[in-house]
Amino acid sequence: MIIKNPSNPSVLAKPSSFLVTGGAGFIGSNIVEELVRLGHSVRVLDNFSTGKRENLTPFLDKIDLIEGDIRDEETCRRAVDGIDYVLHQAAMASVPRSLTEPVMTSEVNIMGTIKLLTAAARARVRRFVYAASSSAYGDQPVPVKNEQLMPMPLSPYAAAKLAGEYFCQAYSQSMGLEAVGLRYFNVFGPRQDPKSQYSAVIPLFIAETPIPKVKSGECREQRSGIGKLNNPAQRRASCPWLQQ
Numbered sequence: 318m319i320i321k322n323p324s325n326p327s328v329l330a331k332p333s334s335f336l337v338t339g340g341a342g343f344i345g346s347n348i349v350e351e352l353v354r355l356g357h358s359v360r361v362l363d364n365f366s367t368g369k370r371e372n373l374t375p376f377l378d379k380i381d382l383i384e385g386d387i388r389d390e391e392t393c394r395r396a397v398d399g400i401d402y403v404l405h406q407a408a409m410a411s412v413p414r415s416l417t418e419p420v421m422t423s424e425v426n427i428m429g430t431i432k433l434l435t436a437a438a439r440a441r442v443r444r445f446v447y448a449a450s451s452s453a454y455g456d457q458p459v460p461v462k463n464e465q466l467m468p469m470p471l472s473p474y475a476a477a478k479l480a481g482e483y484f485c486q487a488y489s490q491s492m493g494l495e496a497v498g499l500r501y502f503n504v505f506g507p508r509q510d511p512k513s514q515y516s517a518v519i520p521l522f523i524a525e526t527p528i529p530k531v532k533s534g535e536c537r538e539q540r541s542g543i544g545k546l547n548n549p550a551q552r553r554a555s556c557p558w559l560q561q
Contacts (some may be wrong), residue, residue, distance in 0.1 A: 335360070337362075359379070
Protein backbone atom coordinates (compact mmCIF):
# COMPACT_ATOMS: atom_id res chain seq x y z
CA MET A 318 0.00 0.00 0.00
CA ILE A 319 1.19 3.53 -0.77
CA ILE A 320 0.82 5.66 2.33
CA LYS A 321 0.94 9.44 2.44
CA ASN A 322 3.49 10.86 4.86
CA PRO A 323 1.66 13.88 6.32
CA SER A 324 4.88 15.76 7.11
CA ASN A 325 6.38 15.28 3.65
CA PRO A 326 4.17 13.69 0.97
CA SER A 327 7.10 13.33 -1.41
CA VAL A 328 8.67 10.63 0.74
CA LEU A 329 7.24 7.10 0.79
CA ALA A 330 6.33 5.77 4.21
CA LYS A 331 8.55 2.72 3.70
CA PRO A 332 11.53 1.86 1.48
CA SER A 333 10.52 0.97 -2.06
CA SER A 334 12.25 -0.12 -5.25
CA PHE A 335 12.79 2.41 -8.04
CA LEU A 336 13.99 2.11 -11.60
CA VAL A 337 15.50 5.33 -12.96
CA THR A 338 16.07 5.15 -16.70
CA GLY A 339 18.69 7.58 -17.93
CA GLY A 340 19.98 7.56 -14.37
CA ALA A 341 23.52 8.51 -15.40
CA GLY A 342 22.33 11.77 -16.92
CA PHE A 343 22.13 15.18 -15.29
CA ILE A 344 18.54 14.96 -14.03
CA GLY A 345 18.52 11.19 -13.57
CA SER A 346 21.64 11.08 -11.41
CA ASN A 347 20.28 13.78 -9.10
CA ILE A 348 17.09 11.75 -8.67
CA VAL A 349 19.15 8.61 -8.01
CA GLU A 350 21.23 10.42 -5.39
CA GLU A 351 18.14 11.61 -3.53
CA LEU A 352 16.46 8.19 -3.61
CA VAL A 353 19.62 6.56 -2.24
CA ARG A 354 19.78 9.19 0.50
CA LEU A 355 16.20 8.37 1.48
CA GLY A 356 17.05 4.68 1.80
CA HIS A 357 15.21 3.30 -1.22
CA SER A 358 16.37 0.45 -3.42
CA VAL A 359 17.50 1.96 -6.73
CA ARG A 360 18.18 0.42 -10.12
CA VAL A 361 19.57 2.46 -12.99
CA LEU A 362 19.18 1.69 -16.69
CA ASP A 363 21.41 3.71 -18.99
CA ASN A 364 23.24 3.10 -22.27
CA PHE A 365 25.70 5.95 -21.55
CA SER A 366 25.15 7.53 -24.94
CA THR A 367 24.93 10.90 -23.18
CA GLY A 368 24.97 9.93 -19.49
CA LYS A 369 28.27 9.93 -17.60
CA ARG A 370 29.57 7.12 -15.42
CA GLU A 371 31.16 9.63 -13.08
CA ASN A 372 27.69 10.95 -12.24
CA LEU A 373 27.01 7.63 -10.50
CA THR A 374 30.44 7.08 -8.95
CA PRO A 375 29.62 8.53 -5.48
CA PHE A 376 26.84 5.98 -4.90
CA LEU A 377 27.70 3.20 -7.37
CA ASP A 378 28.01 0.67 -4.54
CA LYS A 379 24.47 1.48 -3.40
CA ILE A 380 22.62 0.93 -6.68
CA ASP A 381 21.96 -1.83 -9.19
CA LEU A 382 23.29 -0.67 -12.58
CA ILE A 383 22.13 -2.12 -15.89
CA GLU A 384 23.93 -0.89 -18.97
CA GLY A 385 21.44 -1.23 -21.77
CA ASP A 386 19.04 0.44 -24.18
CA ILE A 387 15.32 1.09 -23.65
CA ARG A 388 14.74 0.03 -27.26
CA ASP A 389 15.62 -3.55 -26.31
CA GLU A 390 12.58 -5.43 -24.97
CA GLU A 391 14.55 -7.99 -22.95
CA THR A 392 16.55 -5.23 -21.30
CA CYS A 393 13.33 -3.47 -20.33
CA ARG A 394 11.88 -6.69 -18.88
CA ARG A 395 15.01 -7.25 -16.81
CA ALA A 396 15.08 -3.64 -15.65
CA VAL A 397 11.51 -3.58 -14.30
CA ASP A 398 11.68 -6.97 -12.58
CA GLY A 399 10.82 -6.50 -8.90
CA ILE A 400 10.37 -2.73 -9.27
CA ASP A 401 7.66 -0.68 -7.54
CA TYR A 402 8.09 2.62 -9.37
CA VAL A 403 9.60 3.61 -12.71
CA LEU A 404 11.00 7.13 -13.16
CA HIS A 405 11.53 7.30 -16.93
CA GLN A 406 14.16 9.96 -17.70
CA ALA A 407 15.91 8.24 -20.61
CA ALA A 408 15.51 10.06 -23.91
CA MET A 409 17.27 11.46 -26.92
CA ALA A 410 16.87 14.97 -25.54
CA SER A 411 17.88 17.43 -28.21
CA VAL A 412 15.70 19.55 -30.44
CA PRO A 413 18.54 20.34 -32.91
CA ARG A 414 19.54 16.69 -33.13
CA SER A 415 15.93 15.69 -33.72
CA LEU A 416 15.95 17.91 -36.81
CA THR A 417 18.88 16.01 -38.30
CA GLU A 418 17.95 12.58 -36.90
CA PRO A 419 14.14 12.49 -36.66
CA VAL A 420 13.91 8.71 -37.13
CA MET A 421 16.40 7.95 -34.37
CA THR A 422 14.66 10.47 -32.11
CA SER A 423 11.34 8.71 -32.64
CA GLU A 424 12.82 5.25 -32.16
CA VAL A 425 14.27 6.21 -28.78
CA ASN A 426 11.62 8.56 -27.43
CA ILE A 427 8.53 6.80 -28.73
CA MET A 428 9.35 3.12 -29.26
CA GLY A 429 11.72 3.02 -26.30
CA THR A 430 8.98 4.44 -24.08
CA ILE A 431 6.40 1.99 -25.45
CA LYS A 432 8.66 -0.99 -24.78
CA LEU A 433 9.32 0.23 -21.23
CA LEU A 434 5.60 0.84 -20.64
CA THR A 435 4.80 -2.65 -21.90
CA ALA A 436 7.37 -4.24 -19.61
CA ALA A 437 6.18 -2.15 -16.64
CA ALA A 438 2.54 -3.08 -17.22
CA ARG A 439 3.34 -6.79 -17.45
CA ALA A 440 5.51 -6.61 -14.32
CA ARG A 441 2.65 -4.88 -12.46
CA VAL A 442 4.74 -1.84 -11.56
CA ARG A 443 2.79 0.39 -9.18
CA ARG A 444 3.38 3.65 -11.03
CA PHE A 445 5.18 4.96 -14.09
CA VAL A 446 6.42 8.56 -13.94
CA TYR A 447 7.28 9.95 -17.37
CA ALA A 448 9.65 12.85 -18.04
CA ALA A 449 7.59 14.79 -20.56
CA SER A 450 8.64 18.11 -22.05
CA SER A 451 7.38 21.68 -22.10
CA SER A 452 8.31 21.67 -25.79
CA ALA A 453 4.82 20.22 -26.30
CA TYR A 454 3.45 23.77 -25.91
CA GLY A 455 5.43 25.17 -28.84
CA ASP A 456 5.66 28.97 -29.08
CA GLN A 457 2.16 29.86 -28.01
CA PRO A 458 1.98 33.58 -27.10
CA VAL A 459 0.81 33.26 -23.50
CA PRO A 460 2.74 34.47 -20.43
CA VAL A 461 2.30 31.26 -18.46
CA LYS A 462 2.04 27.78 -19.96
CA ASN A 463 -0.46 25.36 -18.40
CA GLU A 464 -1.95 21.94 -19.07
CA GLN A 465 -5.15 23.43 -20.49
CA LEU A 466 -3.32 24.65 -23.60
CA MET A 467 -3.62 22.62 -26.78
CA PRO A 468 -0.23 21.04 -27.57
CA MET A 469 1.54 22.55 -30.58
CA PRO A 470 4.86 20.69 -31.02
CA LEU A 471 7.26 22.35 -33.45
CA SER A 472 10.04 19.75 -33.71
CA PRO A 473 10.38 15.97 -34.02
CA TYR A 474 11.67 15.94 -30.43
CA ALA A 475 8.58 17.76 -29.13
CA ALA A 476 6.24 15.53 -31.14
CA ALA A 477 7.97 12.38 -29.88
CA LYS A 478 7.82 13.45 -26.24
CA LEU A 479 4.16 14.36 -26.62
CA ALA A 480 3.50 10.94 -28.16
CA GLY A 481 5.04 9.42 -25.04
CA GLU A 482 2.46 11.27 -22.94
CA TYR A 483 -0.37 9.85 -25.01
CA PHE A 484 0.98 6.32 -24.71
CA CYS A 485 1.24 6.74 -20.94
CA GLN A 486 -2.40 7.78 -20.90
CA ALA A 487 -3.38 4.86 -23.13
CA TYR A 488 -1.57 2.31 -20.96
CA SER A 489 -3.13 3.81 -17.86
CA GLN A 490 -6.63 3.55 -19.33
CA SER A 491 -6.36 0.19 -21.08
CA MET A 492 -3.76 -1.78 -19.13
CA GLY A 493 -4.19 -0.58 -15.58
CA LEU A 494 -0.71 0.95 -15.29
CA GLU A 495 -0.84 4.14 -13.23
CA ALA A 496 1.10 6.74 -15.19
CA VAL A 497 1.94 10.39 -14.59
CA GLY A 498 3.73 12.82 -16.90
CA LEU A 499 5.81 15.79 -15.75
CA ARG A 500 6.40 18.43 -18.42
CA TYR A 501 9.88 19.63 -17.57
CA PHE A 502 10.92 23.14 -18.49
CA ASN A 503 14.67 23.82 -18.59
CA VAL A 504 16.37 22.53 -15.46
CA PHE A 505 19.73 23.56 -14.01
CA GLY A 506 21.92 22.30 -11.20
CA PRO A 507 24.83 20.05 -10.22
CA ARG A 508 26.25 17.70 -12.90
CA GLN A 509 24.79 19.71 -15.75
CA ASP A 510 27.03 19.87 -18.80
CA PRO A 511 28.32 23.48 -18.87
CA LYS A 512 28.71 23.22 -22.65
CA SER A 513 25.07 22.33 -23.18
CA GLN A 514 22.96 24.91 -24.99
CA TYR A 515 20.31 24.36 -22.35
CA SER A 516 22.61 25.27 -19.46
CA ALA A 517 24.60 28.05 -21.09
CA VAL A 518 22.29 30.82 -19.89
CA ILE A 519 23.01 30.19 -16.19
CA PRO A 520 26.78 30.91 -16.44
CA LEU A 521 25.85 34.03 -18.43
CA PHE A 522 23.57 35.15 -15.61
CA ILE A 523 26.36 34.60 -13.09
CA ALA A 524 28.84 36.55 -15.22
CA GLU A 525 26.23 39.27 -15.86
CA THR A 526 26.76 38.79 -19.58
CA PRO A 527 24.04 40.17 -21.91
CA ILE A 528 21.68 37.36 -22.93
CA PRO A 529 21.16 36.80 -26.67
CA LYS A 530 17.63 37.80 -27.70
CA VAL A 531 15.43 35.45 -29.66
CA LYS A 532 12.36 35.99 -31.86
CA SER A 533 10.25 38.58 -30.02
CA GLY A 534 13.31 40.07 -28.33
CA GLU A 535 12.25 38.97 -24.86
CA CYS A 536 14.58 36.88 -22.69
CA ARG A 537 12.04 35.51 -20.24
CA GLU A 538 12.07 31.75 -19.82
CA GLN A 539 11.07 29.30 -17.09
CA ARG A 540 13.95 27.39 -15.49
CA SER A 541 13.91 25.12 -12.47
CA GLY A 542 16.61 24.12 -10.03
CA ILE A 543 17.23 20.38 -9.82
CA GLY A 544 16.33 20.37 -6.12
CA LYS A 545 12.83 21.56 -6.99
CA LEU A 546 12.53 18.80 -9.58
CA ASN A 547 13.47 15.90 -7.29
CA ASN A 548 10.52 16.53 -4.99
CA PRO A 549 7.81 16.44 -7.71
CA ALA A 550 9.34 13.34 -9.32
CA GLN A 551 9.16 11.45 -6.02
CA ARG A 552 5.77 12.87 -5.09
CA ARG A 553 4.22 11.71 -8.37
CA ALA A 554 5.47 8.23 -7.59
CA SER A 555 4.25 8.18 -4.00
CA CYS A 556 0.98 10.11 -3.80
CA PRO A 557 -2.03 7.77 -4.12
CA TRP A 558 -4.39 10.51 -5.32
CA LEU A 559 -2.30 11.38 -8.38
CA GLN A 560 -3.38 9.28 -11.34
CA GLN A 561 -3.40 9.94 -15.05
